[in-house]
Amino acid sequence: MRRMAVLPAAAIVAGGVLAVGGGGPPEPETALERVQERGVLRVCTTGDYRPFSHLDPHTGEYEGIDVDMARDLAGSLAVEADFVPTTWGSLLADLTGGACDISMGGVSVTLDRAREAYYSLPYLTDGKSPIARCADADRYRTLEDIDRPGVRVIVNPGGTNEQFVQEHIDRATVVVHQDNVTIFEEIIAGRADVMITDGSETRYQSAQHPELCATNPDEPFTFAEKGYLLPQGEEEFQEYVDQWLHLALNDGTYAGHAADWFG
Template sequence: MKTQLILLLSLVLLSAAPLWASSSRQQLIQESTLEQVIKNNRLRVGFSTFVPWAMKDKTGGFTGFEIEVARQLAQDMDVELELVPTRWSGIIPALLTGKFDIIIGGMGITPARNLKVNFSDPYEYSGMSILANRRLAGERSTLAEFNTPDVEIVARIGTTAAAAAERYLPEAKLRLFDDEGQALQELLNNRAAALVASQPFPEFQALRYQERLYLPLAGKTFTREPIGFAIRKGDPDFLNFLNNWIRLRFADGWLEQRYNYWFTTDDWRGQIE
């Protein structure tokens, strides 16, 4: 009798397992950010300002490569776009607490960040450049020449630029700022010898202030970093959609075209000045 009861319970459990699995799958689908975005007809994008990734325009809105990417992504999802400007130092915590659905902000993919968020496939690559003050840096033209205790370097806090400065220039004095504009002012005011930032910010500033600033590495970057969308963990449907969107927009040439516009020309300058 006991054996028969055990067999009966086993059969009941086995027959119910597919129903439980199906229910769990449906719950995951319904809880997906992708489904919530479609249901609410709104994609909330967290970003921070970096030239030319995202910048304030003349009208008080935002423009830049990342803004175009966000707009195209929302358009392809057939939903409204809500831009959520956020301090870079707190952008991952803001994502995790649900302030927005995705980070589209020139975020480099790193192991430390990947422990907290999931990244899409890279949709672009970036690299670090050095911008130097002619008066304070003198004739320095290599990384090694900037890697000395008497050299003061500035960078933006919480960025891969700051991490690159710590890794490649460990002997130099490093000061960090919330905004690249603040770091640039230190350079222009002769309070720092060099700035480390993602390409092409240093290149644009060297052109703008060529009598005071220069590019020690002759425009070359000293790192190569994959850039990806960041989303909350446990959302395979949203990640799948984003990866396929990236593949499509690489294949049709849209990502390359827009990158070239924002990073190899200054035709957009009139939008922000």
């Protein structure tokens, strides 16, 4: 009886020794640990939203304020930034589905997104504002001016621009244009009259295209903020990104990247 009692105990001890000796290092438990273990920060970005994120079709390289910020964040973790293509319609699903660790590139803070993901600290205050051909800009200063029969409002699908148009434009003709990179050329060519987008984008695009004028970027139709989208439940990662962003906003890092695009 004594021998029978000893054998299971010995087996348990042996099993424990085997388990300890045969096991590898523990798996990273948090997003922050996984990024550092992997050596790569995977960044979902649309690549179609200057000045924040733009994929250069000639070089295949990403550029923009938030592209530079993503590389800065990766550098602070001693890892590389890897940019994962996404669209405004799939941005949230790609993040929550694990395709990337963070979404960056002029992402507006919305309650719909906040129900499924975390946001960083906001880094920019913005709001929806119209942009039109300079010759016609005075005709499109208010929503009442824009939402009239005969006015063609152009919009890119899948994001807050389309959501705003769906909620506020009833009488004007809505023209959906799939490519946010070429959408402003449609206005210049006369195939659309006005676009309602973030004031920061209207400032940038009017500087790039002298034919276009931002009508009221300092008095937008809405209040909005931009932040970086993070996986829900990853408090440690969120806290790190918030601290990094807080420093970047106060030590000139963000301002330096923005100056490259806004001057």
